[in-house]
Amino acid sequence: AEVSERELGGVERRIQESEAADRDLLKQLSDLHALDPAPPDLEALSAGIMAKRARLPDDRSELVRARVGSTDAVRTAKEKLNTADSELAAVEKNIARVRSEFEARERKLAESIRTQQQAAREARTRHQTVEERKKPAYLSIGRHLSEKGVPPPSAPHLLEEAHRRREAVRLQLKHQAELAQLSSQIDKQELRKFYFSAFSVLVLLAITLLVVFQSPRGREWLPQETDTILSINADQFERANLAKRWPDTKAKLWPGLIGPAASVPGLNSSRDTARITRALTTDETGETKEFNLVQSRRSLAKVIRTVADDKNFRRRPQTISGLPVWERQPSSAEGTAAEPDFALARVGPATLAVGAPEEVDELVLVRLGMKPDMKITGQLFDRFQALDHESALRLISRDPPDLSRVFHPIFSRELLDASQLIGLAVNLQNPVKARILIQVNAPKNAADVARDLRGNPEQWLRLPDSPLLLYSQPPEIQTQGSSNLELRFTVPEDSARLLLERLAGTDVPEGAVAEY
Template sequence: MSFIRTGLRELGLKVRRQRTRMALRHVKRQLQRSEIYLGREGTAQAASFPEVRNEIVALKKLEQEQKEVAMRITQIEVAVKQIEAERTENARGQDEAISKLETEKKPILQRRDDAKNAATICERELASVESRLQANDLADRELLKQLSALQAQAPPPADLDTRIAALAGKRARLPQERAEIVRAREGSAEACRQATQKLATAEEELSAAERNITRVRERFEATDRALAEKVRTQQDALRDARAQHQTVEERKNPAYLNIGRHLATRGIAPPNAPHLLHDVLRHRQSVQRHNDHREQLSVLSAQIDKQELRKFYFVIASILVLLAIVLPLVFHSPPKREWLPRETDAILSLNAERFDRDDLPKKWRNEDFWLQTWPGLIGAASQIPRLRIPGDAARVTRALTTVENSPPREFLLLEARGNVSTVVRTIAEDKQFERRTISGLPVWQQSDFSIARVGPKTLAVGMPDGVDELVRVRLGLEADLQITGEFFDRYQALDPETTLRLISRDPPGLTRAFHPIFPRELLDSAQLLGLGVSLQTPAKARLLLRLPSENAASDLAKNIHDDPQRWLRIEQSDLPLFASPPEINRQHADLEIRFIIPENSARLLLQRIAKTDMPPPATAAN
């Protein structure tokens, strides 16, 4: 295994070389900056050295160019200030001109308002005169109508002449009044015409004043826009000039760098900044130290045996390839597996921890009924040596086949709370057990009882053929039962809350695995059946059913609601499964029924599952 040490050593050297390389780049940058600073401050001292004469000449040219650029920057800044001053003056002139025009506009606006008021008054007076003229005409027509009516009366009234004379007198006054009204109307019309002319003149003057204000404002705004455009142009030029100034400054760095290196080599420091020479020398020492360290690492790496290094790389590559193959298989494996054979039709899962804690098992623990029922519930798991159930067990899972016309088979898995190494060691040391292997996995057999370890905390126990098949399923030699689908997911969700779980994909076949539990007609109507029971006080249960169709589910839900005594009872018994009306929920073709189980019914239910119930059938004694 020396090649592994060699490979790890080479990896360590690679890491150290990379870190040294990064540190070397950093200190080189620091050295370059310090040499540039030294050259910038020590240009005057370097003028007497012919070795850097070219750099001095280049610096003078660049400084001259920089001065020209700086002068151009100054000119542009002055131009920008002048343009800004012009914009300010333009804005002030605009305010003054607009204020003057607004002042001139005020009397025109006042005259327009006066003319408008006068025209309104004239129109109102003319309308009044017109109404008086219409009233005069109406009065004349009314008097004429009265006169005609008076003359048409038969026999004529006694005072006919007097009344006719009165009406005629009134009519005689109307023409004179009408003439006066007509003259008044003509005067009002003339006054209205003159007022309208004055209003039109005032409106024209006001419109001219407003147009003048708009024209002046537009002229000043156009001037401001032109000045703003000039400012933007100058600012762009200023930005370019500053960028050029910075570029020229950066072009001076190579000359400063050469001057600084020459001064540092000769040990000459500028009088105004002697610390710069010390910085350059310190950074040079740091660079030299890192270079030496890198060379040492290279020498150590060159001394490594290349053959062993190739072996190490080959092993690492092989491991990576294997991981690339294995990890996808691990992460894509179904998360919910019981490692049971595919032909499993029913599963009975006992939560041993809940059996150890729940109220009813504690109450029954010392009764003869429980001493007979518990071994029947856990089956062959009771024969495992050095393992107390439920004290040392977490779960007991029994899988059964219920195919018609074939003997039922049972597969039992026990999951312990801790490691089962002690149990396995005890069995291995027991001479009564015969050891054999299936594809490398040991199986111990004693007459008609076998046991095998199929997981860190899991044991397969039972008949030899059943244990052998569980081992082959666990090794992947035979297909396993994958619990998937919405109905099974809901069943798995019962596990944290329930003490006992029972599920079957062949409900009528449950009668071949256990003593009768549910009514036959309920089993015949369901395609899947799941039962979860919690043995706290009171005992609670959830019954899950999948029906062939939604209509069948709806009908069954209605029947159970109307007659729960018929559907929710223990077969061949008068004991009901519910103590209060059940709660029924339907989702498509699935039914979920919740109910509280009476204690006597819970006893009989466990006895039927354990096949320890005694005839005659129990009576309703809840």
């Protein structure tokens, strides 16, 4: 139908074009006759136009016939299309009817399936109930036959196994009865005491471990009577690169500075440690004690395993409130065991107490709070913290004249006599920087001491028994109140090396140390 309509439209368009062409030819003829003067070939042109017009009626008649034929074709096509539409509607109606019948049949089948499944579940439930009711009866029958020694006809070997199982059950019940009898005979009061003691030990151990391993790293757990503290920052020493600057000194200098910390097995003191603190105190008899704390950069588990595997170390049988102590047992010349000369104990997540056994025991007691420690608010600790915490070396003493007893002389007698408390911080970067904190003795005044220092620095800031000075340029001096001084200055390289050697005790041959 669409094709016929398109053809009919084409015929109509051609008819219209023919009529338009006729009008154009007639207009051309009129225009030709209207020319004045007339063209010489007027008749020929007129004849040509008339000939074209004469052909147009024939063409138009053919187009009209074609239009009539196209109209008939369109009508026939529409009739066929209507017939096909009616047939298609009938087919669709039939499909809808079949689909509805199929859906109804499907619903019926689904309902039937659900009914059958429900019936199957009910049947299984009834079967299970029957089986459960049958079991006690069968068990009773089997037990009775077993007691009479009658085996099952299909499995006679099960009779012996049933007898063994029954005997095992009987022995188990007998054992339970004996345990119940023993439990009833136990004194309830003694049992309560035992439980209370065990619980108390566990609680005490938990508190001890919590105090030891969860306390802050930054606190210095040192005895309250500490007089002098030497703190060594291993990281700063590594950055100072002393091995290149002082190649002939570094090998002896580092072990002398860190003291007993160099004897810890499995611990590389220059690579694995972050800070080493040496504290010294002098009792009434004049005996000097040294307390050493080693702070590691990481967990101490590897070090503890190394110490435990070392045959020269043994773990002390008695712990101090749950904290173990390892002691090194040197062998004497006669082959007999001598008194321990070195001990270590873990007193923090990454902190070891090392040194002589008595000093290590005291550090453990201080760490556990069983002996007073150097409080954070104490005067000595406050001044110690005032020094640069990132310095390679910090030294402070609240008994300056006593420094020459524990270290080779590093300060002049004038400076020590004028000080009630003195602190030193050294940064080993190039150039070497130093700070000195001084709390002057009561009869003196900070301003007077500062004036003497400015007027005669080479007398006050010199290394005893040496021509070397502690400064390369006059120090910057600041007074803080009437009793405190702070000095800042640059230390010459040779003076810095001699200063460290004297702190390490390596500046003179061993035979000459007594002269100090």
